[in-house]
Amino acid sequence: MKLAPIAERLAGNRFILDEEEPHIEVNQEVAARTGTADRIILVCPAHVYSKAPDGTVQVEYAACLECGTCFEVADPGALSWHYPRGTYGVQFREG
Numbered sequence: 001m002k003l004a005p006i007a008e009r010l011a012g013n014r015f016i017l018d019e020e021e022p023h024i025e026v027n028q029e030v031a032a033r034t035g036t037a038d039r040i041i042l043v044c045p046a047h048v049y050s051k052a053p054d055g056t057v058q059v060e061y062a063a064c065l066e067c068g069t070c071f072e073v074a075d076p077g078a079l080s081w082h083y084p085r086g087t088y089g090v091q092f093r094e095g
């Protein structure tokens, strides 16, 4: 069975955004100093992280797949990550 491209497969998911409480926050100073910034940009399958022209990490947390990979590769204090509250976050497509 041939799978569709990853971007096409991810497009079937739904995201319910919690605008009052982001579930990801980057400590810019620690992330830059420890190399966490480059690692989380590299490993995130949903491209939640990107680097701004000033070198800071931008976070599009609405697209998070809640896989936890970024939290695993982050140095202590560089990243605050938890599951979204209640009914917020990703809803994976069925089928």
Ligand code: SF4
Residues within 6 Å of the ligand: 024, 043, 044, 045, 046, 047, 048, 063, 064, 065, 066, 067, 068, 069, 070, 071
């Ligand atoms: S939990 Fe997974 S999808 Fe969400 S930001 Fe981290 S690496 Fe990306």
